[in-house]
Amino acid sequence: MLCFLGLLVLTILALFSARYQPLAREAFDCVFRRVTLRKCTTGLDKRLKARVTGRLVAVHPGAARFLHRHLETLAWLFVLLVVGSTANLGYGFYNYYRYGSCNGSTGTGFCVLDPSGTHSRDSGLVTAHRGETVRPGDGGNPALGPAGARLTIIEFGSYTCPSTRASEPVVREIVRRHADEVRLVFRHFPLDGLDTLRAGVAIGCEDSSSETPRRAAAPAAAPDDHAGATRAAIAADCAGAQGRFWEYHQRLATAPDAIVTCGGLIELARGLGVDEAAFARCLVDSTMLEHVRRDFEDGVKAGIDRTPTFFIDGSPMVAPSPEELGEAVDRALGGHRP
């Protein structure tokens, strides 16, 4: 195992200096012999062991004795650590490719591949759902597309989620392209929702004249970036109550920055032909909060912990790229793009 470690190190060194190439070849020969169940005869393992323990002989013979005797075992442990950390590294790369973060779908730690975290598609939520997942229905939510469409896409999204917002024009284009065949249902999965909704706390628009700062309203355990997501979801439903869900939804999703303050949400409704007073009252209507909570809980039961999650023909897709989403729809429709 010492030779295996030596091979790792010496191969790297040999890339930069010919001095280490004979040693690297020795290490390779040694490893090859071990792999083919033969004895390593190069003596490289002995030299490495002596190099590691030699300095200790004079100053701490006891430690040298221990190290010399158990270096092979320690090397095994180290190799296992190397293998483990390599696997972990690979998993991190996979996560980065798949979710935009080394830490996967639910991790929120630092990612060396994306220090700023700008590529993360991670919601930051841990929904802690246990048990079997339940395929979600449309929840009676507003739908875009014909009622008898061959395919219903159910999207769980949050207006504070950059990926949800970015997917809006993509989804809309798909629905436009398959106007007679595809129906889109948007269900709320506000990413500040877990604590807000479960605690049943006020959403902050009781005094609609106050401009609640975006971050000040964040529940204690929710990701700060998603504070106000529930409020935005309720606002969309309030617009929907006046028949303007999709228009408002589009505005929320395509605004340069996520709008989550009460004043901002009311402002966004202007020009859509809604009754502003009714809209403002609606924002504090507990019925609306209940609806959003139902969407959220259906999402949790469906196993969702990040947005956007699309259910296409019942199969979930998490934050797909436009191409992936388009291909999935085409596949579900069983044909080619028109």
Next chain:
Amino acid sequence: MTVDPYRLRRDFPPLRDGRLVYFDNACMALRPQAVIDAVTAYYTEYPACGERSLHRLGRRVDEEVSLAREAARRFLHARRVEEIVFTQNTTHAINLVAHSFPFAPGDVVVTSDQEHNSNLLPWQQLSRHGVEHRAVPFGDLEALGAALTPAVKLVSMVMTSNLDGASIDARRTVEVVHEAGLPILLDAAQAAPHRELDVRSLDVDYLACSGHKMLGPSGTGLLYGKQDALARLRPTLVGGGTVEESTLQGATYREGPERFEAGLQNYAGIVGLRHAIEYLERVGREAIHAHEQRLTRQLQAGLEQLPNVTIFGPAAERRGGITSFAFTGIDVHDVCLLLDESAGIAVRSGRHCVHSWFNAHGVEGTVRASLYLYNTEEEVTAFLGALAKVHGVLA
């Protein structure tokens, strides 16, 4: 005359900072500054061909080579400079004899059973030509005498074993071989650097030694051959410098040692070798031998205090500066490596190119400490202290 190692050490650059304990002299000796300067002078002042070029640089090379050959003659107490052939090392010298001696199929060569591969493999190679190799016990003159049948054409013996420092009775060995009317080659690689050698007094026919074991540059060696003994050899490595004249049909080979020195020579090495010889002459080889024996007694007495140690070879009084030992259950290479890494002590471990002896005796290997003129009692003490610690770690 006695050796003052503390004064001599100043001449050897690797020893000047006092951090290296060099006990691998049986493999390669260190070089004094005088030798290094001589080699450098060749490359900086007259880096030219010998025996070919008439310009002043070429003439200087010829002069230096002549001085070196004369120094070698003096060193071995040969009668004539024509009896001195420059070689690359002892191995080259023995091979030169092996492949130039007029053997015939059915002939036999006798060696001891404790030979360095350099004095074993060349003879084994001759089996391709129908020549047989036989081995007799090291130092056993009776067995040697009995082995000298009419089929034997040459005896080749190591003078001092590189394995354990034991020496044969060279004078009696030569006498026994000559009584049988046979020539003898002595491998003096471990003898010439450490003891006074007189080839005339020994009456030996051929003698080989290496420059790099006697303070000389790498790639230098000597083959001594009595004039008539050299004349019997048929050069096998031929080319530039070996002939008086050549035509498309044949060549007239030179009479002197140059006919065995094909191609351009290692002039820098030859020049350096001369200075090494002169250095040894100034110190005195008998003084060197006495110094080594004193240190070896100290070394062996210290070794005997360590547990589970086996010391190979004869008592300290009967060996030169080489001591081989091993600890029961401890790998000799581990000892060697840890001595180096923990205390900067250079010794050799393994089979020392005497695989045949180790295989015959079922011994895995030994640690070999070989001393020379610049080693000191303090170094031996440091070695024994470090060895005790290493033994404690490995036992």
